[in-house]
Amino acid sequence: MAEYNRVSECVGLITLRNPPVNALSAAVRQGIVDTVQRALSDPNVKSVVICGQNGIFCGGADIKEFRSNMTGPPLIPMIHAIESANKPVVAAIEGSALGGGLELALGCHYRIAHSKARLGLPEVSLGLLPAAGGSQRLPRLIGVPAALNLITTGRHVTAAEALQLGIVDQVTDHNTVAAAVKFALSVAGRSLDPRRISTHPCPQQPDLDALFEEVMQKVRQSARGAIAPIACVQAVRAAATLPYAQGMERERELMATLFTSGQARALQYCFFAERAVGRWRMPSGARWDTSKPRPVHKAAVIGLGTMGRGITVALAQTGLSVIAVETQEKQLMEAKQAISGMLERGAKGRGVAPALDGVIYSQNIQAVADVDLVIEAVFEDIALKTKVFQQLSAVCKPGTLLCTNTSALDVDQLASETPNPELVVGMHFFAPAHVMKLLEVVYGPRSSPQAVATAMQLGKKMGKASVAVGNCRGFVGNRMLKPYIEEAFFLLEEGATPELVDQALEEFGFPMGVFRMSDLSGLDVGWRVRKGDGLVEPGTASGRSARIRQGRRYSPLGDLLCEEGRFGQKTGRGWYQYDKPGSRVARFDPWLHSFLGAYRAQHGLVARRIDHQEVLERCLYALINEGFHILDDGIAAGPEDIDVIYVSGYGWPRHRGGPMFYANMVGLAKVLERLEHYQQLHPEVPHLQPSSLLRRLVASGSPPIHKWGEAIKKLHSQL
Numbered sequence: 001m002a003e004y005n006r007v008s009e010c011v012g013l014i015t016l017r018n019p020p021v022n023a024l025s026a027a028v029r030q031g032i033v034d035t036v037q038r039a040l041s042d043p044n045v046k047s048v049v050i051c052g053q054n055g056i057f058c059g060g061a062d063i064k065e066f067r068s069n070m071t072g073p074p075l076i077p078m079i080h081a082i083e084s085a086n087k088p089v090v091a092a093i094e095g096s097a098l099g100g101g102l103e104l105a106l107g108c109h110y111r112i113a114h115s116k117a118r119l120g121l122p123e124v125s126l127g128l129l130p131a132a133g134g135s136q137r138l139p140r141l142i143g144v145p146a147a148l149n150l151i152t153t154g155r156h157v158t159a160a161e162a163l164q165l166g167i168v169d170q171v172t173d174h175n176t177v178a179a180a181v182k183f184a185l186s187v188a189g190r191s192l193d194p195r196r197i198s199t200h201p202c203p204q205q206p207d208l209d210a211l212f213e214e215v216m217q218k219v220r221q222s223a224r225g226a227i228a229p230i231a232c233v234q235a236v237r238a239a240a241t242l243p244y245a246q247g248m249e250r251e252r253e254l255m256a257t258l259f260t261s262g263q264a265r266a267l268q269y270c271f272f273a274e275r276a277v278g279r280w281r282m283p284s285g286a287r288w289d290t291s292k293p294r295p296v297h298k299a300a301v302i303g304l305g306t307m308g309r310g311i312t313v314a315l316a317q318t319g320l321s322v323i324a325v326e327t328q329e330k331q332l333m334e335a336k337q338a339i340s341g342m343l344e345r346g347a348k349g350r351g352v353a354p355a356l357d358g359v360i361y362s363q364n365i366q367a368v369a370d371v372d373l374v375i376e377a378v379f380e381d382i383a384l385k386t387k388v389f390q391q392l393s394a395v396c397k398p399g400t401l402l403c404t405n406t407s408a409l410d411v412d413q414l415a416s417e418t419p420n421p422e423l424v425v426g427m428h429f430f431a432p433a434h435v436m437k438l439l440e441v442v443y444g445p446r447s448s449p450q451a452v453a454t455a456m457q458l459g460k461k462m463g464k465a466s467v468a469v470g471n472c473r474g475f476v477g478n479r480m481l482k483p484y485i486e487e488a489f490f491l492l493e494e495g496a497t498p499e500l501v502d503q504a505l506e507e508f509g510f511p512m513g514v515f516r517m518s519d520l521s522g523l524d525v526g527w528r529v530r531k532g533d534g535l536v537e538p539g540t541a542s543g544r545s546a547r548i549r550q551g552r553r554y555s556p557l558g559d560l561l562c563e564e565g566r567f568g569q570k571t572g573r574g575w576y577q578y579d580k581p582g583s584r585v586a587r588f589d590p591w592l593h594s595f596l597g598a599y600r601a602q603h604g605l606v607a608r609r610i611d612h613q614e615v616l617e618r619c620l621y622a623l624i625n626e627g628f629h630i631l632d633d634g635i636a637a638g639p640e641d642i643d644v645i646y647v648s649g650y651g652w653p654r655h656r657g658g659p660m661f662y663a664n665m666v667g668l669a670k671v672l673e674r675l676e677h678y679q680q681l682h683p684e685v686p687h688l689q690p691s692s693l694l695r696r697l698v699a700s701g702s703p704p705i706h707k708w709g710e711a712i713k714k715l716h717s718q719l
């Protein structure tokens with residue numbers, strides 16, 4: 001809806017009303033068409049101001065409408081009618097002007113923004129392009145290079161940057177609508193021809209072809225298979241080389257291709273999934289909207305290794321007071337230096353003062369007595385963590401939340417070692433913790449809803465994609481990673497190479513294939529876990545029986561590399577070779593290939609040709625299958641939780657929507673059929689055995705992903 005008022009006698013004020021972000025729904029578009037017409041036909045009105053209610057101009061087209069048949073007046077003629085109006089129209093921008101919201105403002109003759117406003121054309125992140133004239137007007141207004149940057153990245157700019165770029169005409173610290181009304185009065189009666197952006201040519205740009213070639217190359221490289229960034233470049237090229245009407249035609253064609261692509265569906269799914277995970281719920285029935293978080297003003301981090309340092313930085317950057325505890329003096333000094341450096345670099349990047357004073361360092365655990373929340377990040381050893389939790393329980397004031405950053409240990413076991421297990425949750429950060437977006441908040445059967453609410457709220461404050469998950473081995477992310485990695489090892493045994501497997505996964509869209517990723521994170525990490533599980537044996541045995549451990553197929557390849565001291569990048573050797581320890585460029589390693597040949601010979605394995613399709617099906621479907629187990633077990637509340645974890649923490653290509661969304665796109669029946677196929681070939685591999693939930697979903701007609709929750713509930717009630 002849009003409300004109309006006449007203010008200051010001769011200004012028509014149009015207010016967009018569609019909480020929470022004034023998205024341009026059919027009703028809002030109709031409201032704008034009607035109120036603009038009313039203002040233009042009223043002889044008492046000399047100029048018009050468009051604003052949004054509740055301090056936000058407009059969050060763009062209503063993304064929810066994209067899923068259905070769109071009705072109501074279309075955006076493009078609506079914006080043209082504003083631009084061609086014979087009275088000045090001024091956009092009063094508060095909060096956000098994004099996507100269609102900014103395109104609406106670009107159709108206005110003037111734009112006044114509040115200093116705290118953010119503007120942008122983020123359509124690319126939804127798999128689209130600014131298709132209400134944005135791809136044609138913005139380059140005409142601010143020039144091709146700046147428009148390319150904004151449209152291909154989708155980044156939001158501050159009002160100050162928007163002013164500098166020429167997107168807005170004025171920035172105010174005061175009441176934006178009042179400033180816009182005053183401005184509208186001052187320009188009433190002036191010629192509007194120079195203010196109609198669509199009538200301008202793009203500012204001249206030397207060597208346009210070279211510029212587009214360079215940008216296209218860069219975009220193709222970073223897009224990892226996403227098509228929208230490429231279409232955005234093509235649309236801006238049309239703006240730079242074609243008359244406006246033809247440019248608009250090109251914009252429409254490109255949008256039609258994107259709009260109907262699976263990628264747009266996947267990216268829009270991610271947008272809503274990221275918001276849905278904030279509405280967490282636990283199997284006990286506790287939920288986000290009935291659980292009140294405790295305030296957290298002061299936090300502590302115990303253990304200042306890599307994870308503890310990153311967590312300290314993330315907390316301090318949120319504005320919290322942090323007590324950082326490390327018992328060894330030398331490590332404490334090193335950590336202090338490293339944390340200060342990270343805070344300084346982070347502050348420089350954001351143009352703010354570093355929060356150095358926000359961190360107090362101590363060797364003494366007693367220093368945490370009055371904090372509201374502690375995150376333990378000591379070495380992954382249950383005995384050590386148990387001791388720390390017992391000390392914390394004795395030292396901390398009553399009610400302090402005790403969080404563990406474990407990635408592998410049993411949160412419930414740790415909780416049971418404390419007098420108040422309801423205060424214990426896992427906060428599983430990903431390295432580097434001040435950079436990586438993902439946080440798994442792990443609740444045990446005794447964690448209180450308030451503890452979960454507090455950890456979730458703190459995660460949100462830290463800017464993390466926080467997902468509440470149940471307690472199990474590996475939680476969600478690492479539990480699903482295990483079969484994925486194991487399949488990759490089996491593929492090597494059967495004839496694949498690390499290069500082939502990685503290439504297939506990188507072409508799918510992962511930033512790194514499984515072997516390059518293992519080299520980066522360190523092969524010794526998995527080795528230690530497998531040793532702990534009693535799976536590692538001396539590598540001299542041969543034949544099939546040597547590769548069956550604990551009753552299932554096992555590949556000792558990773559262990560054998562570790563025995564050779566090949567831990568990945570840090571030792572300069574792993575699945576690849578590196579110029580020196582710590583260097584990042586993975587190179588083909590002839591040693592590794594002859595090692596694989598010798599290994600196959602020792603075990604009587606005959607290498608066969610393996611193609612990309614098999615790599616993808618075996619690695620990805622094994623991972624997805626585990627995802628169905630996780631849903632069946634109630635460890636994740638819904639497929640969105642799993643997908644957000646994989647997209648924000650494990651490099652799953654966002655334009656493929658996450659593993660569960662991908663399974664939905666491929667078709668559940670197809671995933672089931674391929675798993676059954678591989679399971680028949682590899683009966684000794686339990687993770688290829690299709691999950692019973694997947695079978696039941698297929699049997700119930702493969703409901704679309706947004707109906708899985710309902711279907712799972714129904715299927716569980718039938719058990």
Ligand SMILES: CCCCCCCCCCCCC[C@H](O)CC(=O)SCCNC(=O)CCNC(=O)[C@H](O)C(C)(C)COP(=O)(O)OP(=O)(O)OC[C@H]1O[C@@H](n2cnc3c(N)ncnc32)[C@H](O)[C@@H]1OP(=O)(O)O
Nearest residue numbers: 023059060061062063064098099100130131132256259275
């Ligand atoms: C046959 C083929 C024909 C093809 C041709 C089809 C042509 C169609 C014509 C289209 C013309 C193109 C128009 C335009 O170019 C396209 C667009 O505008 S796409 C939208 C672009 N806008 C955005 O991407 C902004 C998205 N929103 C945000 O970034 C943030 O929400 C915010 C605005 C910065 C506010 O942030 P917060 O305050 O943190 O709030 P939340 O993010 O939590 O959001 C609150 C709530 O609002 C919902 N929401 C937000 N934006 C939109 C939106 N644009 N549409 C619908 N809903 C929106 C959000 O989901 C939250 O709700 P919840 O999910 O929690 O219920």
